[in-house]
Amino acid sequence: MLLRLAPTPSGFLHAGNRHNFALTAELARELGAPLALRIDDADAARYRREYAEDIFRTLRAMDIEWQIGPADVEDFEEHWSQRRRTDHYRAELIAAQDHGLLTYACSCSRTQQRGAASGGCSGGCRDRDLTWEPGVTAVRVVVPVGMTVHVGEREVRLDEAMGDFIVWRRDDLPAYQLVSVVEDRDLRTTHIVRGIDLLESTAAQIFLAASVDAPNVAEATYVHHELITDEWGGKLSKSTTSAKITPDDGTEEA
């Protein structure tokens, strides 16, 4: 068994992140399972060292210990940064294509991507037979119309929820979905605790798991928890301006 904390260093952590850390650490304790720290910086274009420092500071303030992963920010940047593994993820994508993962290159802009509908990207790239040109085109997977993925008791219509989602970005970086599956496979993660807002991502990752040879990702136990919201009921997002750390408050928010 193994659980992991997987924060993204793209801003200072908020109460929702601490809530997730607390629930994950608690489940690991209950199961007697080791905990890994995995800092997801593969596509963190906004990475700043303070954000990574904030992760370590928060975990220490919450008294959460992990058995696998970087000890501190220097160790992270030198030995654990996913930015050093871009070629590894690229090789994994090419291997997945060889194993039958259907993909196509997409030249649509970010704005066009946002409106992508079931059956392909909004620009119709599925039928254009473009070449994957690093820095010019993204790579999308073909999600067949009607594709339903089971996540525990829930069913997700992946074609409606995600469409043909991106596995390799236009700026020549791996997309989160691919990175997460490869990392969870390599870590041998068995239990994944994340916010309910990531349910559709979970479905996308289970879909990818078959081609990336990651049966543990397809068979993992998923816990999707409710989100902590701000006082107006809105979703919290990372702050890029200030760190607001109150020791121990993360353990009181469940």
Ligand SMILES: [Zn+2]
């Ligand atoms: Zn396109």
